[in-house]
Amino acid sequence: MTKQTAYEKPIPLKTPDNHEYWDAADRHELKLQKCSACSTYIHPPGPACPTCGSPEMEWELLGSDITATVYSYIVSYRPFLPGFQHDLPTVITVAALDAAPDVKIMANIIECDPADVEIGIPLKMTWVDVTDDRALPQWVLARG
Amino acid sequence: MATYSNQCAIVGVGENQRSRKSGTTPLHMALTAARNALADAGLDAKDLDGIMNYSTGGDSCPSHELATYLGCHPKYVKDVSGGGSSTELLIADAVALIEAGMLETVLIYRSMNGSSGVQVGRGYDPNMLQEMLPGGSFIMPYGSASPSQWFGMFANRHMHETGITKEHLGHVCISFYEHAQRNPNAFLNGKPLDMETYLATPDISMPFNIHDCCVELDEANAIIVTSASNAKNCKSKPVFIAGMAPRTTHSHVHYWTQVDEVAADHAAADLYKSAGVKPEDIQVASIYDCFSWVVLRQLESYGFAKRGEVGDFVAAGNLKMGGSLPSNTAGGMLSEGYTHGMNNVLELVRQLRHDYKGTERQVKDCELGIATGWAGPDIAGAMILRN
Numbered sequence: 001m002t003k004q005t006a007y008e009k010p011i012p013l014k015t016p017d018n019h020e021y022w023d024a025a026d027r028h029e030l031k032l033q034k035c036s037a038c039s040t041y042i043h044p045p046g047p048a049c050p051t052c053g054s055p056e057m058e059w060e061l062l063g064s065d066i067t068a069t070v071y072s073y074i075v076s077y078r079p080f081l082p083g084f085q086h087d088l089p090t091v092i093t094v095a096a097l098d099a100a101p102d103v104k105i106m107a108n109i110i111e112c113d114p115a116d117v118e119i120g121i122p123l124k125m126t127w128v129d130v131t132d133d134r135a136l137p138q139w140v141l142a143r144g
Numbered sequence: 145m146a147t148y149s150n151q152c153a154i155v156g157v158g159e160n161q162r163s164r165k166s167g168t169t170p171l172h173m174a175l176t177a178a179r180n181a182l183a184d185a186g187l188d189a190k191d192l193d194g195i196m197n198y199s200t201g202g203d204s205c206p207s208h209e210l211a212t213y214l215g216c217h218p219k220y221v222k223d224v225s226g227g228g229s230s231t232e233l234l235i236a237d238a239v240a241l242i243e244a245g246m247l248e249t250v251l252i253y254r255s256m257n258g259s260s261g262v263q264v265g266r267g268y269d270p271n272m273l274q275e276m277l278p279g280g281s282f283i284m285p286y287g288s289a290s291p292s293q294w295f296g297m298f299a300n301r302h303m304h305e306t307g308i309t310k311e312h313l314g315h316v317c318i319s320f321y322e323h324a325q326r327n328p329n330a331f332l333n334g335k336p337l338d339m340e341t342y343l344a345t346p347d348i349s350m351p352f353n354i355h356d357c358c359v360e361l362d363e364a365n366a367i368i369v370t371s372a373s374n375a376k377n378c379k380s381k382p383v384f385i386a387g388m389a390p391r392t393t394h395s396h397v398h399y400w401t402q403v404d405e406v407a408a409d410h411a412a413a414d415l416y417k418s419a420g421v422k423p424e425d426i427q428v429a430s431i432y433d434c435f436s437w438v439v440l441r442q443l444e445s446y447g448f449a450k451r452g453e454v455g456d457f458v459a460a461g462n463l464k465m466g467g468s469l470p471s472n473t474a475g476g477m478l479s480e481g482y483t484h485g486m487n488n489v490l491e492l493v494r495q496l497r498h499d500y501k502g503t504e505r506q507v508k509d510c511e512l513g514i515a516t517g518w519a520g521p522d523i524a525g526a527m528i529l530r531n
Contacts (some may be wrong), residue, residue, distance in 0.1 A: 001529035010284040013274040018281055043401075044282040072301035072403055075350040080289040090287045094297060094401045106400035108286050119304045136285055 007130045008083030020043045020059045026135045028127040030062040032103065041103045051080055066125035067142060068095035071104050075114045091112050095123050109139045116141060150530070152162040152239045153375040154381035156185025156251075156368035157490040158257075162331055162481040165260040166362035173257035173364035175213055181251065181366040186379025189214035192368075194241060194250035195480040196234045198484070200274075200413045204255050219268075220247055227519030229430050230391070231367070231486045232527045234387045238369040248374055254365035264291060265333070279399025287325030289475050291434060291520075292349040298403045298521050299351055299437035304498045306438055312350060312455035314342040316436040317355045317478055319463040324475030326505045331359050332479040337415070355401055356436040358477035365486040367493075379462035386512070387419025387528035394522040398411040407524035408445035408516065415446070416515075423447035426528075427510040428490035432518035433478050438465075442516050470507045489515045494516045496531040 014022050021044075023042035024031035031044035048055045073093035079085040091109040096102075109117055110128070122142035128137040158180025160166075176216035182189060195207040196219050200228035207221035220241070224230065231254065238250035239515070255356070265401045271287070277360045280457045288294065302308065315488040321337040326331035337355060344354040375382035391411035394400050416422060421448060431439045433445075448469055449457035475482045498505035498522055512531075517525040 005317050009287070010271070010274065012285050013271075013282045015278070015281070017278055022281075022319050025410050042422075044279045044396065046278045072297050072304075073403070074293055074296040074300060075347070076287060076293055077346065077350075078348050079287070080293065081284065081287050084287040087287070092293060092297070106283055106286060106288070106399065106401065119301065 005058050009130070010081060011130060012136070013026055016053060017047050021045055024061065025137050028131060028135055030066050030125060030137065031059050032060050032100075034060050041100055043103050043105065050052060062099060067098045068125070068139065069098065070109075070117065070119050070122045070123060071096045072123050073109070073114065073117055075117070079116060091117055093117070093123070093139060105137070107136075107138050109141065112141050150384035150386055151372050152369055153240050153380050153384045154235075154376050154493050154529070155370050155378040155380050156181040156187060156366075157364045157484070157493050158182070158184055159487065159490060160364045162249070162329070162361045162363035163259075164361060164503040166257055166366060169205065170203065170255040170257060172469040173211065173362065174205055174210050177253055177364035177366040178210060178214055178251055179254065180485055181368050184380055185368050187249065187368065189216040191214055191249050191472050191474070193218050194220040194222075194238060194271070196222040196224070196250060196252045198230035198236065198254060199236060200225065200264065201258070201262055204258065210253065228485045228516030229519040229523050229524065229525030230484070231489050232388065232515060232517040232525035233390055234472070235367070235369055236390060238520055239385055239388065242369065242371050249370040251366055251368050253364060253366040254484050256265070256484065257362040258360040258482055258484075259362050259439050261362070271349065273398060277397050278378055279396040282399050285342040290349065292352050292482055293375055294398060294400065294520070295435050295438060296349045296352055298400070298406070299435070301403045302437070303351065304339060304443060306452045306454070308437075308455045310343065311339065311438040312440065312458055313351060313356055314339050315458040316433070316463065317342055318372060318441045318480045319458065319461070320433065320472050320476040321355075322464060323473045325477035326503075327474045327480060329477035329504065331361055332475065339528060342472065350477040351437070352435055355478070356386045358434045358482040361481045363481050363483045365483045365490055365491060367486065381531065383493045383496045383529050383531055385527060386530045387415055387421070388526070389415035390525045391420060392523050397522070400521055403521070405440060406445060406521040408442050408518065408526070411526050412446045415526045421512060421528060425512055426469065426514045428468050428473065428492065428507040430492040430513070430515040431471050431476075432488065432516050433472055433483070434448070434518065435474040436478065438518055442518060446514065446516060465504065469518065471506060473505065485517050492529060498531070
């Protein structure tokens with residue numbers, strides 16, 4: 001019998017400003033904060049709009065069919081946080097959402113050969129259940 | 145726009161002996177650096193009426209403690225949580241307080257057991273960034289906790305857009321390692337680097353291998369700033385503060401997704417305007433070099449080479465002695481040691497005083513130098529010094 005190992009990596013900390021994002025992630029959905037005054041998406045979410053300073057904000061559900069392109073990325077060969085020693089090399093990307101290219105979401109590109117990653121390639125969002133009640137948005141290569 | 149008009153000068157610089165393991169506290173190291181800077185200036189601790197220091201995560205000692213054990217009671221102490229542009233920005237604060245007539249002589253220091261104590265390059269505490277910063281929860285779960293990863297993200301995009309190659313990064317490292325061979329106090333003195341070795345070294349965080357990353361050590365540095373009129377009473381040759389510019393850009397402290405610009409791009413215009421000089425007037429440089437690419441990016445920002453031509457600029461040997469911009473001539477943080485930017489400023493002061501005159505380490509007859517600080521892509525501080 002294989003013993004279930006506990007999830008060792010940092011789990012996103014929910015705060016009054018960001019819990020809508022992470023609550024949606026737990027349901028395998030992407031939800032973004034948006035400024036009600038200037039209509040700019042706000043990511044990461046916060047207590048006011050970094051573009052215009054307005055405290056009036058709303059949340060927009062983008063659903064579960066999320067595509068993006070690699071804007072930049074790195075390949076890490078050493079772990080800097082607990083748990084990543086099992087996942088080397090680690091690919092970390094900032095990916096521009098196809099639906100809103102100004103929004104760039106940082107995550108790992110999982111289940112990929114780092115040699116296949118380059119700037120501009122298409123990605124698809126997936127959600128990995130990391131504990132019984134938490135899920136983490138991740139990217140996978142969008143295979144054409 | 146502030147006009148600095150050479151109203152203040154750096155009159156003393158000092159450091160302790162850098163090492164992997166100091167076996168002592170930041171307070172002891174800071175005392176050594178401060179006493180050496182005072183001796184360099186020919187000043188007594190009682191001449192100091194301001195002391196300032198910066199630290200990260202409480203890795204230093206408070207200015208008040210330093211004052212206590214120097215045996216003085218300055219009017220003013222200030223401790224800030226800072227980064228790679230804090231040397232320049234605290235000097236700016238000192239200049240402002242001196243010009244306002246509140247203070248006369250200020251000592252600024254950075255002391256850190258950067259190897260045996262808190263080592264930034266190993267990454268930050270898993271919970272610290274999440275609890276401290278709204279963006280922290282969006283980077284830590286993905287394993288991004290080290291500056292090599294954060295700056296690597298910028299580097300890869302910038303290299304993709306401008307054609308900078310791994311070899312170009314190597315030329316920065318090799319140039320600075322070459323300088324370190326002339327500096328007996330450089331940690332990598334006796335360990336020159338060639339391109340073959342550089343290219344054969346595996347990456348830690350792409351595009352950076354160990355040579356692209358600064359050498360984190362236990363060390364302390366100190367700088368003394370005073371008014372130009374008081375500088376006349378000092379033992380050393382004064383190096384005047386001719387211009388200064390601070391700048392922030394990006395939203396968020398660490399969740400950076402807009403990698404097309406850096407704060408240094410915007411600091412540059414203000415900097416040259418405040419000093420009344422142009423990039424081509426600069427004869428010697430201290431370019432913040434926590435990572436090799438950070439040097440390349442700032443050469444573009446501060447107008448030493450055009451975007452897309454920076455790689456060729458360093459490949460042609462321009463950062464070396466005899467090049468158009470001899471830079472980080474003590475070896476820089478890549479090979480002398482990492483005092484969070486301050487050791488590069490110490491070297492610039494010594495170059496402009498012609499301390500190395502008659503040796504091959506001296507940038508001959510240099511009169512005008514630049515020091516650039518990079519706390520990150522989002523925060524810059526830079527100054528121009530002249531003798």
